[in-house]
Amino acid sequence: MRHLLLIIIRLYWKLIPASRRKRCLFKESCSHYVYNITKTKGLLAGIRAFLYRYKHCRSGYTIVEVPSQKILVSSNNIVFQEEEIHPRLLNNHEPL
Numbered sequence: 683m684r685h686l687l688l689i690i691i692r693l694y695w696k697l698i699p700a701s702r703r704k705r706c707l708f709k710e711s712c713s714h715y716v717y718n719i720t721k722t723k724g725l726l727a728g729i730r731a732f733l734y735r736y737k738h739c740r741s742g743y744t745i746v747e748v749p750s751q752k753i754l755v756s757s758n759n760i761v762f763q764e765e766e767i768h769p770r771l772l773n774n775h776e777p778l
Contacts, residue, residue, distance in 0.1 A: 684725040691717045707739050707754065709768050738762075745771060 691713050706712050712735040720728025742757030751764040752772055764772065 684720055684728065687720050687725060687728055688717060691720075705768075705770070707743060707768060707771060708735070708762070708766055710766075712736070712739050 694713060703711075703713075708715065710718075712732075715735055716728055716732045719731040738756045738758060738760055740757055744755045745767070746753050746755060752767070753764065754762040754767045754771070756762065
């Protein structure tokens, strides 16, 4: 079953051009994140990774500038560090 999920993700990459995919909030795209987790840790970990990313990769986030870095607070109040956030978001936000 793990291989089926990996094949589905690879088909997604081949069939849907990058320009038409939803833009991810994270530096490592959601599909790459799920692919890597599934490949290294198995199907159940991959499914959990997919659900986690799907839950947190949505609008309604806030980027906050703290003294040493920027953080992203998801709509579910989960905090993500600057290293995890896509640079596109870090460069285009206005400080609160």
